Amino acid sequence: MxxxxxxxxxxxxxxxxxxxxxxxxxxxxxxxxxxxxxxxxxxxxxxxxYPAWPVAKSFTKGIGTVTYQSGGKQVTTHWNTRAELIEEMQTGSETLKQQAYLEKISAASYDDIVNDPDMMAFTRSMAKVLFADNCAACHGVGGTPAQIGQYPNLRDDAWLWGGDINQIEQTILQGRNGYMPAFGEVLSDAQLDEVANYVLSLSGHSVDTAMADAGRAIFQGKQGGCYYCHTESGKGMASQGSANLTDAVWTVADVPGAADDAARVEVVKTVIRNGVHRQMPAWRGRLSNAQIKLLTVYLQSLGS
Ligand code: HEC
Ligand code: HEC
Structure with a gap:
C-alpha cells in the first residue's frame, strides 16, 4: 500500500x-x-x-452488576434494564423523598395531615395513584362510578358506612358486606308497589298517596320490617350500611335515570323485590397501613 x-x-x-x-x-x-x-x-x-453475545440458549452476562432489594434481601444480578429500573425505584432521589413523606404520614395524626398543606398535597398525589391501581376498576376513575347500582359513588358526601375518618378507614381495612334481603317472596306485587311509593315519598317525589300510606304500614310494620335497617325515619344506619332513603342520592336504584313516576316506582320496586348483595373487599394486608391512611384522607377530602 x-x-x-x-x-x-x-x-x-x-x-x-x-x-x-x-x-x-x-x-x-x-x-x-x-x-x-x-x-x-x-x-x-x-x-x-454488558450482556452481549448469544451462547447456546443463554448469553454472555458481562461483568457489570445491579444490586437491589427483594423480599427484604439484597439481590445482585448481571446488568439488565429491569433490575436497573427496580434499583432506581428503590434508591432514586424521588423514592427517598416519598419514603421520608410516607414515614412522616405514618407517624402523623389525621388532624395533622389534614391541616398541613404539604402533607395533603403529597397525600392526594400518592392516593390518586393507589386509587387508580386498586380501586378504580370498581369505583371508577376519580371516585365516580359509571353506573348506579354497581358500586357506590365515593365522590359525593353520602356514605353508606359513614363518612368520618375512622369509618372510612374501617371500610377499607376490613371491607363491607352490603346486604338487604329480597322481598319478592315475602311481599305481593301490589305490596311492592305500595312500599315503593312510600320509599319515593321519603325523598319528596310525587307519589300515589293512598299507596304510599299502605306502604308506610309495610315499611314500619312487621311485614316489611324495613325500619329495622333503614330506621323509622328512613335515614339509614351507618352500622348496617343501609342507604339513606330520604336524600336525593341513590346508590342501588337508578331513580335519577328513570324517565317518569311510573319508571321510578319500577326501579325502586325491583331493588326491594331482588334485595341487594354487594361486597367491598378488605384491604388489610394487601395495602400497607400508610397506604390505607393515604386513601382514607383522600376519600374523605373527595366527599366533603
Ligand atoms: C371488587 C370491587 C371493589 C374494589 C376493587 C374496591 N371496592 Fe370499595 N366498594 C365496593 C362495593 C361493592 C362497595 C359497596 C358495599 C356496600 O354495598 O355496602 C364498596 C364500598 C366502598 C366504600 C364505602 C362507601 C360508602 O358509601 O360508605 C369505600 C369507602 C370504598 N369502597 C373504598 C374503596 C377503596 C379505597 C378501594 C381501593 C383500595 C376499593 N373501595 C376497592 C367494591 C369494590
Ligand atoms: C337487613 C337490613 C335491611 C332491611 C330489612 C331492608 N333493607 Fe333496604 N337496604 C339495606 C342496605 C344495606 C341497603 C344498601 C345496600 C348497598 O348499597 O349495598 C339497602 C338499600 C335499599 C334501597 C336502595 C337505596 C338506594 O340508594 O338505591 C331501597 C329502595 C331499600 N333498601 C328499600 C327497602 C325496603 C322498602 C325495605 C323493606 C321492605 C328494606 N329496604 C329492608 C338493608 C336493608
Missing amino acids: AEQHQGKAVQTTGHAWDGDLQEFNNPLPRWWLWSFYATVLFAVIYWIW
Whole structure:
C-alpha cells in the first residue's frame, strides 16, 4: 500500500473493469481510522461489561452488576434494564423523598395531615395513584362510578358506612358486606308497589298517596320490617350500611335515570323485590397501613 502524495500519480489496485475503469488505492484518512479503532475498543469494553453475545440458549452476562432489594434481601444480578429500573425505584432521589413523606404520614395524626398543606398535597398525589391501581376498576376513575347500582359513588358526601375518618378507614381495612334481603317472596306485587311509593315519598317525589300510606304500614310494620335497617325515619344506619332513603342520592336504584313516576316506582320496586348483595373487599394486608391512611384522607377530602 503506497502513500498518496500531492502531485504524484495516484496508485491503483491494479484491477480494471470495462477496459479502463480503475480503482484508486488511497489510504484511509487518519480521523476515520482513529474513529474506527475507538469504536472497536468501545465494542470490546461493551461486550465485557454488558450482556452481549448469544451462547447456546443463554448469553454472555458481562461483568457489570445491579444490586437491589427483594423480599427484604439484597439481590445482585448481571446488568439488565429491569433490575436497573427496580434499583432506581428503590434508591432514586424521588423514592427517598416519598419514603421520608410516607414515614412522616405514618407517624402523623389525621388532624395533622389534614391541616398541613404539604402533607395533603403529597397525600392526594400518592392516593390518586393507589386509587387508580386498586380501586378504580370498581369505583371508577376519580371516585365516580359509571353506573348506579354497581358500586357506590365515593365522590359525593353520602356514605353508606359513614363518612368520618375512622369509618372510612374501617371500610377499607376490613371491607363491607352490603346486604338487604329480597322481598319478592315475602311481599305481593301490589305490596311492592305500595312500599315503593312510600320509599319515593321519603325523598319528596310525587307519589300515589293512598299507596304510599299502605306502604308506610309495610315499611314500619312487621311485614316489611324495613325500619329495622333503614330506621323509622328512613335515614339509614351507618352500622348496617343501609342507604339513606330520604336524600336525593341513590346508590342501588337508578331513580335519577328513570324517565317518569311510573319508571321510578319500577326501579325502586325491583331493588326491594331482588334485595341487594354487594361486597367491598378488605384491604388489610394487601395495602400497607400508610397506604390505607393515604386513601382514607383522600376519600374523605373527595366527599366533603
Ligand atoms: C371488587 C370491587 C371493589 C374494589 C376493587 C374496591 N371496592 Fe370499595 N366498594 C365496593 C362495593 C361493592 C362497595 C359497596 C358495599 C356496600 O354495598 O355496602 C364498596 C364500598 C366502598 C366504600 C364505602 C362507601 C360508602 O358509601 O360508605 C369505600 C369507602 C370504598 N369502597 C373504598 C374503596 C377503596 C379505597 C378501594 C381501593 C383500595 C376499593 N373501595 C376497592 C367494591 C369494590
Ligand atoms: C337487613 C337490613 C335491611 C332491611 C330489612 C331492608 N333493607 Fe333496604 N337496604 C339495606 C342496605 C344495606 C341497603 C344498601 C345496600 C348497598 O348499597 O349495598 C339497602 C338499600 C335499599 C334501597 C336502595 C337505596 C338506594 O340508594 O338505591 C331501597 C329502595 C331499600 N333498601 C328499600 C327497602 C325496603 C322498602 C325495605 C323493606 C321492605 C328494606 N329496604 C329492608 C338493608 C336493608
